[in-house]
Amino acid sequence: AQKVTQAQTEISVVEKEDVTLDCVYETRDTTYYLFWYKQPPSGELVFLIRRNSFDEQNEISGRYSWNFQKSTSSFNFTITASQVVDSAVYFCALWETSYDKVIFGPGTSLSVIP
Amino acid sequence: GAVVSQHPSWVICKSGTSVKIECRSLDFQATTMFWYRQFPKQSLMLMATSNEGSKATYEQGVEKDKFLINHASLTLSTLTVTSAHPEDSSFYICSAEISGRLAGGDVIGNEQFFGPGTRLTVL
Numbered sequence: 001a002q003k004v005t006q007a008q009t010e011i012s013v014v015e016k017e018d019v020t021l022d023c024v025y026e027t028r029d030t031t032y033y034l035f036w037y038k039q040p041p042s043g044e045l046v047f048l049i050r051r052n053s054f055d056e057q058n059e060i061s062g063r064y065s066w067n068f069q070k071s072t073s074s075f076n077f078t079i080t081a082s083q084v085v086d087s088a089v090y091f092c093a094l095w096e097t098s099y100d101k102v103i104f105g106p107g108t109s110l111s112v113i114p
Numbered sequence: 115g116a117v118v119s120q121h122p123s124w125v126i127c128k129s130g131t132s133v134k135i136e137c138r139s140l141d142f143q144a145t146t147m148f149w150y151r152q153f154p155k156q157s158l159m160l161m162a163t164s165n166e167g168s169k170a171t172y173e174q175g176v177e178k179d180k181f182l183i184n185h186a187s188l189t190l191s192t193l194t195v196t197s198a199h200p201e202d203s204s205f206y207i208c209s210a211e212i213s214g215r216l217a218g219g220d221v222i223g224n225e226q227f228f229g230p231g232t233r234l235t236v237l
Contacts (some may be wrong), residue, residue: 037228043205044230091157095226101148102209102226104158 003027004094004105012111013082020078021108023092027073029053033095034075035102036066040088048090051075082112116142118210120229127198128237135193135232137208143188144210148226149181152205164191198236207231 005024013019025034036048049059051068059066063083067076079086092105117140127133137147145166150158162183163171170183180202182194191210195202208229 043233045207045228047228050225100146101160101163103160104150106157109155 003096003103004092006090006092006105006108008108009106010109010111012113015084015112015114016081018078018080019082019110019112020076021090021092021110023075023077023105025073025075025092025094025105027094027096029096029098031097033097034068035091035093035095036075036077037091037093037104038088039091039107045091048077079110082110084112084114086110087112116140116210116212116225116227118208118227118229120206120208120232122232123230124233124235126235126237129199130197133195133198133234135195135206135208135234137191137193137210137229139189139210139227142210142212144191144212145188146211147185147191148209148211149183149191149193150207150209152207152231154205158207161193195234198234200236203234203236205231205233 003026007022011019032053034051038046038048049066056068056070063080065078087110089107089109091107093102095102119138119140121136125133147164149161151161152158160173161176161181164183164185166185166188172178180196182196185191209226212225
């Protein structure tokens with residue numbers, strides 16, 4: 001079973017629109033970490049956020065916000081007022097402490113059209 | 115923040131040759147490093163976990179004799195693709211792990227830092 005699901009394979013939005021990228025995870029661990037990474041065309045992963053399983057507070061960083069809901073095993077990522085530079089592939093990832101390895105979701109390719 | 119470098123950033127080689135990729139943690143020591151492979155338009159897939167001074171742990175389906183991993187020091191891990199073939203062409207990414215500890219010794223969670231990747235093309 002896929003441990004990290006990103007149901008949206010590709011999303012296109014017009015600049016300045018808000019967009020939410022979904023992430024649903026599966027784990028039996030009580031202690032785990034969730035991540036979001038951005039991968040622009042250059043290929044280098046850009047770390048966006050790390051959240052542990054005991055911290056359900058939502059977080060906002062500039063135009064980025066994250067909604068962590070343990071009840072639904074989701075860790076969704078919203079970009080407000082999207083910009084062309086936001087165009088990239090975004091990966092959600094899960095780190096289960098019992099396995100000590102990061103499992104990446106399939107990624108969502110976001111295209112922001114000017 | 116912690117920096118991880120990879121060398122080379124890209125490499126083109128002929129089929130049948132071996133290619134070595136280096137992963138270095140520049141300003142911290144990493145007892146554990148990870149190697150990932152990413153095919154075009156796909157996600158990162160963990161290939162192996164490399165612990166300093168011991169044998170690497172390979173994920174299911176990854177040939178350990180083909181992908182040789184050496185983690186001889188706390189700042190360097192190498193991945194050697196032996197007898198490379200066109201199907202080995204991929205983007206290889208390493209990451210290095212820092213163990214987070216408070217002054218009292220409690221683990222506060224590990225951090226993983228990714229290298230910029232190495233694009234391998236086998237002709």
